[in-house]
Amino acid sequence: MTLTYDGTxxxxxxAIFESYRLGIxxxxxxxxxxxxxxxxxxxxHVATNLAWAKRIKQCIHKKGGNAANRLxxxxxxxxQNDIELLIFHFIQTAxxxxxxxxxxxxxxxxxxxxKINKKxxxxxxxxxxxxxxxxxxxxxxxxxxxxxFNVLPLIGDHFEKRxxxxxxxxxxxxxxxxxxxxxxxxxxxxxxxxxxxxxxQLSKNILTADESDYQTLWKSYFISVNIPExxxxxxxxxxxxxxxxKYLTEK
Amino acid sequence: MNERIKEKLEIxxxxxxxxxxxxxxxxxxxxTKDGMxxxxxxxxxxxxxxxxxxxxxxxxxxxxxxxxxxxYCVSRKSNDVKRxxxxxxxxxxLTMNFYQRNYIEGLFLSSGIFQNPDYTMxxxxxxxxxxxxxxxxxxxxxxxxxPGASEELMEEAGLYADRLSVNIEMxxxxxxxxxxxxxxxxxxxxPMSFIKEKITANKSERKKSKKAPMFSPxxxxxxxxxxxxxxxxxxxxxxxxxxYKQKSLKRVYxxxxxxxxxxxxxxxxxxxxxxxxxxxxxxxxxxxxxxxALNEIxxxxxxxxxxxxxxxxxxxxxxxxxxxxxxxxxxxEMILRVPGIGVxxxxxxxxxxxxxxxxxxxxxxxxxxxxRAKYFITCADKDFKFLGWKPEVIRQQISSSILTxxxxxxxxxxxx
Numbered sequence: 001m002t003l004t005y006d007g008t009x010x011x012x013x014x015a016i017f018e019s020y021r022l023g024i025x026x027x028x029x030x031x032x033x034x035x036x037x038x039x040x041x042x043x044x045h046v047a048t049n050l051a052w053a054k055r056i057k058q059c060i061h062k063k064g065g066n067a068a069n070r071l072x073x074x075x076x077x078x079x080q081n082d083i084e085l086l087i088f089h090f091i092q093t094a095x096x097x098x099x100x101x102x103x104x105x106x107x108x109x110x111x112x113x114x115k116i117n118k119k120x121x122x123x124x125x126x127x128x129x130x131x132x133x134x135x136x137x138x139x140x141x142x143x144x145x146x147x148x149f150n151v152l153p154l155i156g157d158h159f160e161k162r163x164x165x166x167x168x169x170x171x172x173x174x175x176x177x178x179x180x181x182x183x184x185x186x187x188x189x190x191x192x193x194x195x196x197x198x199x200x201q202l203s204k205n206i207l208t209a210d211e212s213d214y215q216t217l218w219k220s221y222f223i224s225v226n227i228p229e230x231x232x233x234x235x236x237x238x239x240x241x242x243x244x245x246k247y248l249t250e251k
Numbered sequence: 252m253n254e255r256i257k258e259k260l261e262i263x264x265x266x267x268x269x270x271x272x273x274x275x276x277x278x279x280x281x282x283t284k285d286g287m288x289x290x291x292x293x294x295x296x297x298x299x300x301x302x303x304x305x306x307x308x309x310x311x312x313x314x315x316x317x318x319x320x321x322x323y324c325v326s327r328k329s330n331d332v333k334r335x336x337x338x339x340x341x342x343x344x345l346t347m348n349f350y351q352r353n354y355i356e357g358l359f360l361s362s363g364i365f366q367n368p369d370y371t372m373x374x375x376x377x378x379x380x381x382x383x384x385x386x387x388x389x390x391x392x393x394x395x396x397x398p399g400a401s402e403e404l405m406e407e408a409g410l411y412a413d414r415l416s417v418n419i420e421m422x423x424x425x426x427x428x429x430x431x432x433x434x435x436x437x438x439x440x441x442p443m444s445f446i447k448e449k450i451t452a453n454k455s456e457r458k459k460s461k462k463a464p465m466f467s468p469x470x471x472x473x474x475x476x477x478x479x480x481x482x483x484x485x486x487x488x489x490x491x492x493x494x495y496k497q498k499s500l501k502r503v504y505x506x507x508x509x510x511x512x513x514x515x516x517x518x519x520x521x522x523x524x525x526x527x528x529x530x531x532x533x534x535x536x537x538x539x540x541x542x543x544a545l546n547e548i549x550x551x552x553x554x555x556x557x558x559x560x561x562x563x564x565x566x567x568x569x570x571x572x573x574x575x576x577x578x579x580x581x582x583x584e585m586i587l588r589v590p591g592i593g594v595x596x597x598x599x600x601x602x603x604x605x606x607x608x609x610x611x612x613x614x615x616x617x618x619x620x621x622x623r624a625k626y627f628i629t630c631a632d633k634d635f636k637f638l639g640w641k642p643e644v645i646r647q648q649i650s651s652s653i654l655t656x657x658x659x660x661x662x663x664x665x666x667x
Contacts, residue, residue, distance in 0.1 A: 101606075103599075103602040103603070104603065104606045105599050105602065105603035105606075105613070105617060106603050106604075106606045106607055106609065106613050107606070108616070111616060111617075125295070128295050129295050129296060129297045129298070130297070130298075131353050132352060132353060132354070133351065133352045133353050134352070135351070135352070141351060141352070143353070161282055161289055162282065162288055162289055163287070163288075163351070164282060164283075164284050164285070164286070165284070165285050165286065165287065166287075166351065213253075214348050214349070214352060216257065217256065217257060217260055217345065217349075218349060218352070218354050220257055220260060220261055221260055221261075221264050221309070222298065222300070222306070223261075224260070224261045224264045224265040224268070225264050225265075225267075225268045225300055225306060225310065226268075226300040226301045226302060227268055227269070227300070227302050227304075227509060228301075228302075229509050229510075229522070229523055230302035230303075230304070230509070230523060230525065231301055231302050232301075232302050232303040233301065234303075235299075235302070235303025236299055236300070236301050236302070236303045238303070239296070239299040239303060239305075240298060240299050248298065249352070249354070250298055250354075
């Protein structure tokens with residue numbers, strides 16, 4: 001049977017809980033927005049139920065501690081096709097098994113979760129590295145990003161610790177939402193529909209007068225630290241893949 | 252924009268780039284609520300140069316005016332280059348503004364020696380102090396200690412810096428004296444010992460009281476140039492091993508000599524020895540993270556690292572009696588010694604085998620380099636087809652692919 005949910009993590013847990021409650025066999029779990037009509041099967045939609053989601057989370061915690069919950073949550077943010085089934089597999093196996101299965105690398109699907117988690121970790125690290133703030137006239141350090149995975153929920157903490165006395169905004173242009181920090185706390189925000197299209201680049205008009213000076217200085221620094229005798233384009237591209245270039249000041 | 256600043260930045264970053272260290276790791280410094288920046292212990296490379304090196308810090312010289320005349324250095328006094336000097340305020344302003352925009356993890360500040368060592372060192376310290384105290388900067392600061400600077404200044408430097416470094420420059424004192432008439436090993440090793448003592452004392456102080464100020468919490472490092480003097484890898488690695496053991500260094504950096512000068516005290520080479528440099532780093536890693544002793548990597552009989560083979564594979568082929576090892580039974584330490592298995596895959600193996608015996612199929616998926624590892628291990632498949640293979644044959648198998656790789660990245664000329 002196919003289950004649909006609202007696309008949130010808690011929604012997914014609710015669907016998994018429901019499958020146990022009803023004792024049904026699950027073939028696919030998919031966000032309702034991605035569901036494609038199928039002549040032969042009627043999907044079952046499960047609405048998010050916070051109490052159910054919490055019970056699943058507690059169950060995972062009992063079996064594998066924080067490490068297991070972290071693994072599943074981060075993997076979920078990969079938005080990868082059928083990530084729901086891998087997570088479902090993990091939960092099923094955990095429930096069936098006496099001991100902690102989080103690091104059972106012999107299990108192909110669990111190993112797959114770890115591989116996805118590694119990719120997420122790499123993307124988070126890249127965002128820590130590649131976010132480039134530009135200072136606006138109203139004193140908000142603003143950065144645009146377009147990560148491969150939905151890692152915005154995972155990166156706020158790092159920037160909050162680093163820049164507690166600044167106002168900053170990091171906006172995901174693909175997923176159309178951002179995190180805004182006002183020197184006290186982080187809020188998720190979304191710009192109006194109209195503004196999305198203008199967001200490919202920040203307009204010069206909204207930036208402070210000296211912003212372009214520092215960008216120029218950074219670009220010239222980037223050029224002069226290079227050692228031409230050691231040029232190694234392949235290595236360079238491996239570290240800074242082209243898809244990240246559009247928001248890098250030095251590129 | 253102030254064109255002069257841009258020109259200074261170009262001159263003084265160009266002159267600093269031959270210092271290969273750009274690490275921002277190894278130091279934990281918490282931020283304050285009204286402060287700027289932190290260090291978590293894990294470095295971040297914010298970008299990479301065209302040559303693939305990490306750019307983590309704003310790496311500049313305070314000035315490239317210098318009273319010394321070291322042959323290997325672009326800033327030596329006899330070299331005809333454009334000279335410039337930053338003011339304290341300019342360095343502070345660049346650091347803060349680059350940091351706010353998330354371009355960098357912090358500052359790496361070095362300098363040519365102008366007037367005298369103390370005069371120079373005093374300014375480096377003042378910059379670090381101003382960043383920490385006036386601007387509440389808690390990002391990473393790496394300060395180079397100027398040879399000949401007083402102990403008082405070094406001590407003050409350690410209070411603001413996350414890491415201090417003194418470059419040993421050459422693998423032997425003989426070579427150092429040849430290329431740097433004003434320097435000798437004593438002038439490098441003494442400040443290293445001083446810093447080491449301070450760091451050790453500070454650690455025990457901080458154990459007693461968390462409030463004691465930190466002293467160079469990221470330790471100290473050094474750099475030496477290879478390929479500009481006749482020393483074999485045995486000498487280079489013996490020196491490094493001593494520095495790790497006796498001076499408790501965090502890192503020794505090896506910098507393949509780049510022919511930056513036509514000084515006749517140095518050899519003429521056409522390409523920097525990048526493969527040798529890479530092999531030295533691999534050997535260095537084996538000593539620090541893989542439990543290898545120096546004499547297992549190089550010895551009198553094998554004084555140079557094999558350029559066509561990584562040092563762990565070379566070790567395995569010199570010691571065929573130790574292999575193959577049984578992946579399902581061997582200790583972690585032995586698994587680490589298998590060519591093609593790194594720290595991460597060794598740990599994965601240890602935790603995966605608790606759930607049942609591992610077969611080739613499992614191992615291939617774990618992320619180790621099966622192509623190399625397969626000659627040195629056995630697993631639950633009981634497949635012994637590589638068991639009788641002679642070291643020379645295995646050597647051909649595993650080095651050929653490395654040679655091809657090297658050819659693709661245009662480094663073949665080094666073997667010619």
